[in-house]
Amino acid sequence: MDRRAFLHLTTLAPLAMAGGAARSAPPPDWARLRRQLKGTLVLPGDSGYDSARRLFNPVYDRIRPGGVAYCATPADVSACLSFARANGVAVTARSGGHSYAGWSTGTGLVIDVSRMNTVSYASGRATVGAGAKLIDVYDRLARHGVSIPAGSCPTVGIAGLTLGGGIGVVSRKYGLTCDTLESVRVVTADGRLLTADATHHSGLYWACRGGGGGNVGIAVSFTFRTHAAHDLTVFFLHWPWSKAGAAVRAWQSWGPSAPDELWSSLHLTRDARGLDVLVVGTYAGPKASLDRLLAQLVARVGTPSSRSVRTTSYRQAMMIMAGCASSSVEQCRRTPRESFAAKSHMAYSELPAGGVRSLVDGVARGGRHSVLLDALGGAVGRVKPAATAFPHRAALYSVQYYAEGTDRTWLRGLHGEMAPHFGEHAYVNYIDPDLTGWRGAYYGPNAARLAEVKSTYDPDRLFRLPQGI
Known part of the structure; x- marks a missing residue:
């Protein structure tokens, strides 16, 4: 029972006691909704229901929706909201x-x-349906020689x-995904289909660039400004765990201050194979220039135990970053589901020596987990914090704590130590879901405008996430 239904029943209770039992509301007419949709409504008991209710993370397989509407058109979305x-x-x-x-x-x-x-392209702009997966966006835009910055x-x-913003593997060169968003079509709580851009429903447009789904x-649907999909150089450098502290110290000053063309990520991992230090990234420029930049990092960390540097097409670079280097696009769409838990920070300053030790020691503890920086x-930091709903323009890097399985003990411990x-x-x-001060953590000073x-667009709060504005 949701809060609105509870309040409704408690209001009627005295009347029922005084004058007989109150009539209960009729159950939702799911069959009528099904008839209104061009898409498909899947209900409990229908074939395909178990598949329809699953997310990427099997942890949430226990949740059983009252219905899953596969909407084929904006009108379907409007009909669902009316229902x-x-x-x-x-x-x-x-x-x-996800x-x-x-x-x-x-x-x-x-x-x-x-x-x-659907993904279409014309005159430097990509129009992308809201249900498109990243692998298909990259693949279909590559046919036109263009792309957008994404994950x-x-x-x-x-x-x-x-x-939510869109941190990705070419963000330092081209910005966040939301930075290239020129317009968005949104069905609001009252069922209207609105097109929001810089001059029409500008507040809604602002909120759709970092305000969270x-x-x-x-x-x-979204319309993005594209960039030319030139060849990229992809690199992977591994070091033994004894170099973990040196790698953190060196990378946190090297990666965020590199030329815009260079994006990188530092991974500290403990898994079934043991402990590993990895710096992975992309470079949108000549390989010789990248070699000089990597030499600066290596001079501070030491010689890597393995090194791979490869120049390839933009599309193939995205396949490599997706972990699909030797797969087809169709195979990449079938990425196996994973049970995991995660937390995050945004780093506004470099870690001091004590912070580096805490991070390295925390990853070395027993378990299977990673920290990704x-x-x-670059381009992300040149946008003013209030220009979009994404506020973290001054951050040097993002921090993701990622644990295999469902136990959040390690996550909570290390996250608390690093706070x-x-x-x-x-x-x-x-x-x-653990965060208590999530408004400030996610949105900073932009939270008030988001509210x-x-x-304006959902005064009755039809959309009610547990951490919803």
């Missing part, structure tokens, strides 16, 4: 189903936009990535 308003049914939006907290599902109606996945996980949906409406700066060094800053696309946009 939810009329029946007091909770709604959840889903694009790729919400770290499992909040792209729920016990009410899941509005799935994955069938609205590495191949099955992440473009909607969630963009709405599921807060102010359901996006159905992704370089920011005095990193502060209470976090990335909304690594949404964290104003929310009150």
Whole structure:
């Protein structure tokens, strides 16, 4: 029972006691909703229901939605929202189903936009359906010799990535995904289909660039400014664990201050094979120039135990970063599901010596887990913090704590130890159900304006995430 239904019943209770039992509301007419949709409504008991309710993370397989609507058109989304308003049914939006907290599902109606996945290109602009997966965006735009800055996980949906900001593997050169967003079509809580850009519904447009998914409406398509998809050089440098401290100290001053063409990520990992230090990245320039930049890092860390530097097509570089180097696009779409838990920080200053030791020692503890530091700066840092809803423009790098399985003990421990060094800053696309001060952590000073946009486009709070504006 949701809060609205509870309040409704407690209001009627005295009347029922005084004058007989109050009549209960009729159950939602799911069959009627099914008839209204061009897409498909999957209900409990239908074949395909178990598949329809699954997210990328099997941890959330226990959640059983009242229905999953595979919307084929914006009108389908509008019909679903009308149904939810009329029946007091909770709604959840889903694009790729990668919400770290499992909040792209729920016990009410899941509005799935994955069938609205077309990708088209004309005159320097890409129009992308909200259900498109990153691997398909990269593949289809590569046919036109262009791309947009985005992430590495191949099955992440473009909607969630963009709405939360969009840290990616060429961000320092081309900006966040949301920085290239020129307009977005959104179905708002009242069922209207709006096109938001810099001059039309500008507050909604602002909120859709870093304000997180599921807060102010359901996006159905995006129009992005593209960049030419020139060849990239992809590199992987591994060091033994004895170099972990030196690698952190060197990388955190090298990666975020490198030329814009160079994006890199430092991975500290403990898995079944043991402990590993890796710096991985992309370079949008001549390989000789990259070699000089890598030499600067190696001079400070020491000779790597292995090194791979390869220049390839932009599309193939994205396949490599997706972990699909030897796979087809179709195979990459079928990336295996994983059980995991995660937390994050945004680093606004370099770690001092004590912080480096805490980070390295924390990863070395027993378990299977990683800490990933992704370089920011460059084009990301040249946008003012209030220009979009994404506030972390001054951050040097993002920090993701990632643990295999479901146990959050290691995550909570190391995250707590690092908070005095990193502060209470976090990335909304690594949404964290443990956070208490999440408004400030995700949105900083932009939280107040986000609340104003929310009150304008969803005054009755139809969209109610546990950490929703």
